[in-house]
Amino acid sequence: MQVTIDVDSSTPLFAQLVQQVKQAVQSDQITAGDPLPSIRQLANDLELNNKTVAKAYRLLERDSVIQTKGYRGTFVHPEAKDNCAIDLEQAAMSQLDHTISSLRKAGITDSEIRIAFGNVMNNRTIKGD
Amino acid sequence: MTLDILFYIAFFGQIVLISFIMPRKIDKAAHYVLNNFPAENYPKLYPMPYENYEKQYKYFVLLCRAVLIIGVVLLGLFVSGVFGSDMQRAVPLGYFFVQYLPLIMIEISSRKHLKLMRNDEARTTRKAVLQPRRFIDFVPPRIGIAAIFLYISFAILAIFVELFDTGTSNGFSNLAIITLADIFFLGIIFWNLYGKNQDPYRSNETRLEQIRSLTKSLFLINIAATSFAFLTLLVNFLSIEVAESISLVCYLQLVALLGMPSLKFDHVDFDVYKKDEAVI
Numbered sequence: 001m002q003v004t005i006d007v008d009s010s011t012p013l014f015a016q017l018v019q020q021v022k023q024a025v026q027s028d029q030i031t032a033g034d035p036l037p038s039i040r041q042l043a044n045d046l047e048l049n050n051k052t053v054a055k056a057y058r059l060l061e062r063d064s065v066i067q068t069k070g071y072r073g074t075f076v077h078p079e080a081k082d083n084c085a086i087d088l089e090q091a092a093m094s095q096l097d098h099t100i101s102s103l104r105k106a107g108i109t110d111s112e113i114r115i116a117f118g119n120v121m122n123n124r125t126i127k128g129d
Numbered sequence: 130m131t132l133d134i135l136f137y138i139a140f141f142g143q144i145v146l147i148s149f150i151m152p153r154k155i156d157k158a159a160h161y162v163l164n165n166f167p168a169e170n171y172p173k174l175y176p177m178p179y180e181n182y183e184k185q186y187k188y189f190v191l192l193c194r195a196v197l198i199i200g201v202v203l204l205g206l207f208v209s210g211v212f213g214s215d216m217q218r219a220v221p222l223g224y225f226f227v228q229y230l231p232l233i234m235i236e237i238s239s240r241k242h243l244k245l246m247r248n249d250e251a252r253t254t255r256k257a258v259l260q261p262r263r264f265i266d267f268v269p270p271r272i273g274i275a276a277i278f279l280y281i282s283f284a285i286l287a288i289f290v291e292l293f294d295t296g297t298s299n300g301f302s303n304l305a306i307i308t309l310a311d312i313f314f315l316g317i318i319f320w321n322l323y324g325k326n327q328d329p330y331r332s333n334e335t336r337l338e339q340i341r342s343l344t345k346s347l348f349l350i351n352i353a354a355t356s357f358a359f360l361t362l363l364v365n366f367l368s369i370e371v372a373e374s375i376s377l378v379c380y381l382q383l384v385a386l387l388g389m390p391s392l393k394f395d396h397v398d399f400d401v402y403k404k405d406e407a408v409i
Binding site: 036 | 255259260
């Protein structure tokens with residue numbers, strides 16, 4: 001199974017990697033328990049920074065698509081196929097949509113919502129939540 | 130006298146093998162690539178102007194001839210008696226390093242060549258295989274087991290010699306040299322396994338095959354080096370009289386044979402060096 005990264009694409013490199021690993025799982029090109037290359041190997045092969053690949057692996061691990069077993073390496077998660085179907089971005093969008101609707105009903109304008117959203121996000125980023 | 134004649138034959142073998150047969154093989158391989166994969170059809174294979182390759186090749190041939198002549202002169206000095214039997218160890222060993230100068234020159238040129246290839250690469254897409262390359266998958270099991278077994282045996286012998294020897298053998302220093310050589314070889318293997326891909330066009334299959342061949346070759350050299358060190362230590366410890374110079378020359382030839390670069394191109398996918406087709 002081969003992954004292809006386009007450095008000129010507008011999609012961030014780590015997101016391309018996450019997307020392609022998920023696609024590989026969904027199309028059964030890699031299955032549960034299959035070993036994956038180390039961060040260093042993949043970064044060197046794709047000529048990317050180790051941190052970029054590490055970020056992609058971290059997101060895949062968060063989504064339970066892959067799992068790291070200490071020194072033994074990284075493997076495809078036993079429930080990777082089901083977990084790939086869960087679209088966290090979609091879930092976040094629908095939650096936000098619901099919140100914005102209730103705020104509008106309460107009479108808050110769009111610009112006030114934007115400012116409030118920005119402030120909350122900034123505060124959370126500073127606090128490191 | 131018989132030992133001297135045997136030494137001449139062995140030294141002649143070293144000269145012919147490393148400074149005549151090996152360069153001829155490299156010459157044959159270079160011509161095979163140049164004739165079958167010309168710059169017009171495979172432009173990515175030649176990041177430098179063709180004349181530069183011709184110039185480098187000319188220097189290589191000249192250097193090989195010079196080293197061959199030096200070897201013949203040295204042999205003549207031995208046969209004529211200018212060099213005595215006390216030189217039969219130092220001269221072949223020193224000459225062995227000189228013999229590798231043309232190969233070192235090739236290695237430096239190929240590094241430069243690959244660097245230019247990487248600089249020339251205009252692709253915006255990069256590919257990688259989602260499969261780990263594990264060291265263990267590249268070591269032939271029998272060779273790996275033999276290397277480990279030999280190293281452990283040598284370490285036991287070195288410790289034994291240090292404990293019971295009268296002081297003529299250097300068990301620990303030999304063990305340290307072999308250990309350092311092993312670490313160096315492992316470093317080369319790991320660098321090839323996990324390091325940056327030197328040739329940006331090389332296919333994954335070609336890369337794996339080249340790593341496999343390199344690993345096997347380095348393990349065999351390791352086995353030869355450990356065996357030689359083991360036997361030398363044992364012979365010194367038991368105070369057996371043997372012609373050390375002859376065994377050294379034979380050993381150097383064995384190392385040269387085992388370390389001979391793979392010049393077969395069956396597994397190399399040359400299509401990757403073709404010109405990219407224009408996208409309309």
